[in-house]
Amino acid sequence: MAVLAKCLGFGALLTLSAAPAFAQVSALPTIETPQGAAAVLPGQEAGRAAAPAPTAAAATPGAPPAQDQPVTFTAEEVEYDQNRAIVTARGHVEAWQGNRVLRADEFTYDRNTGVATARGNVQLIEADGQVIFAESVELRNEFKDGVLEGLRGLLAQNGRVAAAGARRTGGNFFDLSRVVYSACEPCQTDPLAPPIWQLRARTATLDQNARQARYRDATVEFGGVPLFWTPYLQHPTGSAPRQSGFLSPTFGITDYLGGFVETPYYWAIDESQDLLLRPQIATNNVPNLGLEYRRRFNFGEIAAEGSLGYLDGSQNTPVGAAGHIFSRGRFAIDENWRTGFNYNYATSEDYLRIYRYGARRLLDQNAYAEGFWGTDAYARIDGRAYQGLRSTDNNSQIPYVLPNIYADWQAPRDSLGGTFTVDTWNFAVFRDQGTSTQRGSTRIGYNLPMYDRAGGLWTVRAQSDLSAYAYTDLAGAPNYSTSADNGSIGAANIRAALDWRMPFVRSAGEYGHQVIEPRVQFVGGPLTGNQSSVPNEDSIDLEFTDANLFNLNRFAGRDRQEGGTRVDYALRSAWYFPNGGLLEGLAGASYRIQNDGGPFYTNSGLENRASDYVARARLMPVTWLEFLGRGRFAQDDGAMQFLDLSSTVSLGSGTALTGGYLFTPAMPYLTPYQERNEVAFGINQRIGNWRFGAFARYDVELNRPVVVTASAAYEDECFLFEARFLKRFAEDPSTNSLYPASTVLLFRIGLKTVGDVGFRAI
Incomplete structure (x- = not known):
């Protein structure tokens, strides 16, 4: 029968994360326990049962034991030699204090020297789940110092460590000799085979307070072959919180920078804020410094990214100091209101591309406050400014808005089942060159759905707009x-509509069911004319498709109002298959009673009394295959005016294919003024731990590619390899040449729990 003993007053035992505790034995009488007998040592009350020994699974992660907790151990045999002052426990010894456990075949403690020794199948189980195995352990100096032989360890995040010997000093530092570390699982077919990667070092130090692992004379092996050597290497242990230190570097070569290296440094300022420094040194240009700052508050957060650099004028870039800043903030005022800001600025798009801060053509700045009251009411006030980054952009014509005020409210349903809505949208737009506009507007809407006895859905809608x-x-x-x-x-404008649709449903037996749904809407209101004397700020963009065919006003904004009387009509049909697939189609158009061109521009599809036809088709015969198309076709001859086609094939083997075609006419509000006629194709393939992908867009009109990308990646529990290629063929209209950084080749190798390194070529 096992012997249970409880001893008070424990010191510290070695660990990889935080110091556990072990026993300091008080003066005990000699106790020799015959096999099968039980004994209670002094300090235990007779008849009290000791708690059952916890297992590693029972340990609460991250819960360090209190140093004054007693240590309890069980063993098949315990004896105390009073003459030599030595306590010996043998046979399946298991000792624990709090959430830490020590297991061994034999455990001895010498009261004269203060040395404790554990031998045979020694296991140290930590509170966070880490497990250390050793052939023998010797502890001294109130158990703050110790020596281990034949160490093996299972650490956090699947880390595995082995060493010929180990020494603990000061209760905080753990020195290993001839150490091997890896986070890779052993090969199932050949456990003795080298892992994908492992780190070998002559010596290593585990700093328990800083939770850092430091290696000296270290070599990284891949498949047992040494490929990288460094005199010094440091990384956090798996259980380490965020902390300051250098991150993995990125190397590369570009036409503009030449060879370059980026060595980020992470500074954990305190628990609520941090800073990332990204110094970049290049052979062909002056150094560049990037910074990222984050801070959290009880009521919100701020984040900012910025950089300082220099452009020397090569590749048609501007000359002089350059930089950027992207920042944002979010703050809660109370349960209804929040406020925030976004401030973004850059000297040019070329600068962002060259130094890899993201390719953006337009940046925005705004500050706002907004309130929410359930789903019934919303309000927002903000100010906005914009910056165009391309050389062809005229920033004096780009507006800034101050203020921009919007609020809406939805009334509860009335006795008929209808809903009133009211909103107001007011702004002041200013330009250094061009139109400056101040607008105040209000919109009132009403929506009432009704069903007839035949199953038809009738909807009465009305909308009134008033603007100054x-x-x-x-x-x-x-x-x-x-x-x-x-x-x-x-x-001012008022619109009213009566919308009717009737879904006819029939069963197709074992083939599913079918739906045919005609829809007709009558819309009436006063004529509005071409409205050229009204400023236009929010209705410049118009795209007539099946998505807005039945809108009361097909313009997205309010500065242009559709008037007159019209009828909208469409026919939708669908076949729903039992396997979850479907076949769906919709075709429709509008007809205006008055011969009034209204505010629509040429090629909008709505400039004539009879609009262009709009259509949508969707085919999904099985769940892994889908075709989707949207189009607009001329009323008179059916000529294609707009077409967007896409298809997706998702195979169970991990293969996904996508294809598409896009044609759009030249839009007067877009620069450059030209058609888009493009095809696209993409493929993604997963094979085991490998992922492959490729994508390309080709301009049929210009007979050249638009963009080409390809990627390959391998990822398992311990290793990541990724390669990416990107080629953009877009041209700068001011120079008729490709943008800088239009070709990118990226390699990334990651050793999980240690770090990663990247190489970039442009």
């Missing part, structure tokens, strides 16, 4: 109006 404008330089961008230059004007 003051403007200057209406002849400038973006209006270019000849009707007036400076002045003020009011605009």
Whole structure:
């Protein structure tokens, strides 16, 4: 029968994360326990049962034991030699204090020297789940110092360590000799085969306070072959919190920078804020410094990214100091209101591309406050500014908005089942060159759905808009109006509609069921004309598709109002298959009663009384195959005006294929003014731990590629390898040449729990 003993007053035992404790034995009488007998040592009350020994699984992660907790151990045999003052426990010894456990075949403690020794199948189980195995362990100096032989360890995040010997000093430092470390699982077919990677070092130190592992004379082996040597290497242990230190470097070579290296340094300022420094040194240019700062508050957070650099004018870039800043903040005021800001600025798009800070053409800055009251009410006030980054952008014509005010409210359903909504949207837009506009507008809406006895859905909708404008330089961008230059004007519009649709459903037996649904909507309201004397800030973009066919106003904004009387009609049909697939199609158009061109531009699809036809088709015969298409076709001859096709094939083997085609006409509000006629194709393949991907877009009109990308990656529990290639063929209109950094080749190798390293070529 096992002997249970409880001893008070424990010191510290070695660990890889935080110091556990072990026993300091008080004066005990000689106790010799016959096989099968039980004994209670002094300090235990007779008849009290000791707690059962915990297992590693029962340990609570991250819960260090209190140093004054007693240590309890069980063994098949315990004896105390009073003459020599030695306590000996033998046979399946298991001792624990709090959440830490020591197991061994034999354990002895010499009270004269304060030395404790554990021999045979020694296991040290930590509170966070880490396990250390050793042939023998000797502890001294109140158990703050110790020596281990034949160490093996199972650490956090699947880390594995082995060493010929180990020494613990001061209770915090753990020195290993001839150490091997890896986070890779052993090969199932050949456990003795070298892992994918392992780190060998002459010596290593585990700093328990700093939770850092430091290696000297270290070699990284791949498949047992040494490929990288370094005199010194340091990384956090698996259980380490965030802490300051250098991160893995990135190397590369580009046409503009030449060879370069980036060595990030992470500074954990305190528990709520940190800073990342990204110094970059290149052979062909001056150094560049990037910074990233983050801070959390009880009521919000801020984050900022910035850099300082220099452009020397090569590759048609500007000359002089350059930099950027991207920042944001979010703050809660109370349970209803929050506020925030976004501030973004860069000297040029070329700078962002060259130094890998992201390719952006337009940056925005704003500050706002917004309130939420359930789903019934919302309000927001903000100010906005924008910056165009390309050399062709005229920032004097890009607006800044102050203020921009929006609020809406939805009333509860009335006795008929209808819903009233009301909102207001007011702003002041200013330009250094071009139109400046101040607008106040209000919209009231009503929506009432009703079902008839035949199953048809009738919907009554009404919408009223009232706006007032003051403007200057209406002849400038973006209006270019000849009707007036400076002045003020009011605009009003009311629209009402009766919408009917009837879904006819029939069973197709074992083949599913079918639906045919005609839909007709009558819309009426006063004529609005071409509205060229009204400033246009929010309705410049118009795309007529099946998605907005039945909108009361097909413009997304309010500065352009659709007027007159019209009828919208469409026919939708669908076949739903039992396997989850479907076949669906929709075709429709509009017809305006009055022969009034309204505010629609040429090629919008709505400039004539009879609109273009819009259509949508979707085919999914099985769940892993889908075809989707949207299009717009001329009313008179069916000529294609817009077409967007896409297809997706998802095979169970991990293969996914995508393809697409896009045609859009030239839009007067887009620069450059030209058609888009492109095809695209992509493939993604997963084979075991490997992932492959490729994507390409080709411009049929210009007969050249737009972009080509390819990637390959391998990832398992301990290793990551990734390669990416990107080639952009877009040209800078000002120079008729490719943008800088249009070709990118990236390699990344990651050793999980240790770090990663990257190489980039441009």
